[in-house]
Amino acid sequence: MKLTVRSLCKSFGDLQVLKDFNLKMESGCVCCLMGPSGSGKTTLLRILMGLEMADSGSIVWEDPSRAGAIKESQTFAEGNPRTQAAAAGIGRSKADTVPRFSAVFQEDRLCEAFTPVENVMMAAGRLLSQAQARAELARLLPEESLSRPAATLSGGMKRRVAICRALLAPYDVLLMDEPFTGLDDDTRQTVISYILEKSAGRMALISTHQEEDVALLGAELIRL
């Protein structure tokens, strides 16, 4: 999988959050996005996932490993209907579109009434058995917390469930928006090791506020 972002711009009213942003990444590459609050980290991740539309620029996803070397490109320009369709997510739900994303959002976005195991199973589909999901979750969370509704977990526990869900779902590209929020130092190190293990060989773009995370992830640093 290859990603090429060219001259991406995005403004909210008068506030420009992304200006001529360029990026090249490929499978096996882990990049960390750093920048002060409001610098456009979340916006960039949302544009990459197709949840937000850029004002101008282009995003090209290429998967030479698949038959026919699948390529999907989005060119953003105001009033361009093709771009709007792509940004609205039309066609993205089809199994053969590239890439398949997995994400940790800025918020945990868990189904609060369901247990961590159920939250993971919801995203993982048939790739994972319930016992496997439980065993994977137990690497990051106390065993007793796995059968409780997510709403009853602490903030740090919820974050770990969200991370686990993202890593156990099928994906080509992993996008994480400040995944270490609410985690203490020891837990953060465990989580980082887990991320590196589960995302090996795939593309990962992670936004963070701490340079230490970049070093621990062995990631390439991108400043916004």
Place this chain on the structure above:
Amino acid sequence: MKRYETIWRQPLIILFWIFIWQLAAWLIHNNIILVGPADAGLALLRLIPTGNFWLSIGHSFVKISLGFLMAFACGMALGGAAYRFPLLREFLAPVLSLLKSIPVASFVILALIWVGSRNLAVFIAFLVVLPMIYVNTLAGLESADTKLLEMARIFRVPPLKQLRYIYLPALLPYLLSSCKVALGMSWKSGVAAEVIGIPDSSIGEQLYMSKIYLDTANLFAWTFVIIVISALFERVVLALLAGLQRKGGAVHEADRPQSV
């Protein structure tokens, strides 16, 4: 001590009002205007062993609950379809506004012409309950967390799983509260329709006879029966929905963490 007081408070309050009712009956001393709880109870005891009593209850129960259940199923299906297809929602809006504002009595007269008195209660209960379930189904589905829906889109969660994990938890509280109102309304309107249409062997017919013979004791006894059946039906339906809510993973407030 406090718990002991709480347990006895409600029955004592009810006993107080029954006493006031009996006192009023003694003071008025006219069994046509008002009968006391003792006379109403005796009338009920006289009714219970008769076959017609159980036949009337069975007839009205089947008709009204059938109307309720049909409206529940149709309301949910229409609400779901209107959520999925906004154009359908616009098409249905004037019809449902009309259903909500037309008086039940007008419907009853119309229904007597269309379906006759036999299925009158089914039709009326259906028409009264349908808009309530439809509106609340739509509101429940629309209350589904958009952030969770975004998450489901990114993870490509199949529609059935989205229904279970995202839509049902949002929908069930709306459905529960609308059912609480709709169940009571279906019984009130269903029996009212029977009183106007007088179908054979129905609670409505018994109430009508009480009116014809100025038998206030029987009227009170039948009213008590309606309240009990309506409450039992409400309990059963709400327990089923609450069970679904628990199975769907609803969280009790007590389970929530004190601090995050």
